[in-house]
Amino acid sequence: MFTTAIAGVLSISAAAVFSYSFLTRIVERMVSLSVGIMLSTSLLHALPEAFESQADTRTLFACLLGGLLAFFLLEKMAILRHSHHHEGDGHHHEHGHDAHEAGKAGWMILVGDGMHNFTDGILIAAAFLANPELGLVTALAIIAHEIPQEIGDFIVLLNAGFSRMRAYLYNLACSLLGVIGGILGYFTLEKASGMIPYVLVFASSGFIYIAVSDLMPQMQRRATLRETVPQVLLIALGIMLVLFVTRHH
Incomplete structure (x- = not known):
């Protein structure tokens, strides 16, 4: 799956490049763009594609509910997001506590990313089997979300004592699990095509959950008009991007 490989390599490489530079503002903007891409991919394409199939509507809605709850539990288990501990946060710990915790966090992130990437690979495959254009926008949504996430993970790996090259190579190895997936x-899924609508609904639940529970709250912290206008424009740009890619569908 060339698209899966490209999605993984692009997000990891972009994370490495951005973390080398001072392009934090671009990273913040990527969050707004991701919201537009992820919500429009889910609500305008993946879900309609699933519900237009022969699958039972009630079962699809049950799958959507189950997916939302599953992502909630995954987040609780610190697989999708990782709490970052910093020195000087007001908590009292013994000397070296943070270095030890950072080291553990680095390996946790690699394991979590590997699982996440493997799942992303399956989702991209399901989307392509349903519709090539849907596969393309699904890969686009995953890349848009992965870049800011991978930057955060990359920084944690550096904090955990990984060299820049080692952090990049380990992240790249994790992205290969996406290709395997x-x-x-x-x-x-080619042999069990009846499962595709359910995989699409599960993927949509993940996109919706991440956009609404993770990305949007980040954007709400910047409540000034000066910050809000670019956010709204970038969400609209993300939606238009998806509509442009799938305009013939």
């Missing part, structure tokens, strides 16, 4: 998903 894509290949496995493609050949498995």
Whole structure:
């Protein structure tokens, strides 16, 4: 699956490049763009594609509910997001506590990212099997979300004592699990095409959950008009981008 490989390499490489530079403002803007892409991919394309299939509507809605709850539990288990501990946060710990915690966080992030990327590969494969244009916008949504997330993870790995090159290579190795997931998903779902609508609904639940519970609250912290206008414009740009890619569908 070339698209899965490209999605992984692009997000990891962009994270490395941005963390080398001072382009934090661009990273913040990526969050707004991600919201537009993820919500429009889910609500305008993946879900309609699933509900237009022969699958039972009530079962699809149950899958959507189950997906939202599953992502909530995954977040609780610190697989999708990781709490970052910093020195000087007002908590009293013994000397070296933070370095030890950072080291553990680095390996936790690699394991979590590997699982996440493997799942993303399956989702991209399902979307491509349903519709090539849907596959493209699904990959686009994943890349848009992964870049800011990978930057955060990259910084944690550096804080955990990884060299820049080592952090990049480990992240790249984790992204290859996305390729494995894509290949496995493609050949498995091709034989069990009846599962595709359910995988699309599950993917949509993940996009919606991440956009609404993770990305939007980040944007709400910047409540000034000067910050709000670019946010709204970038959300609109993300939606238009998805509509442009799928304009013939």
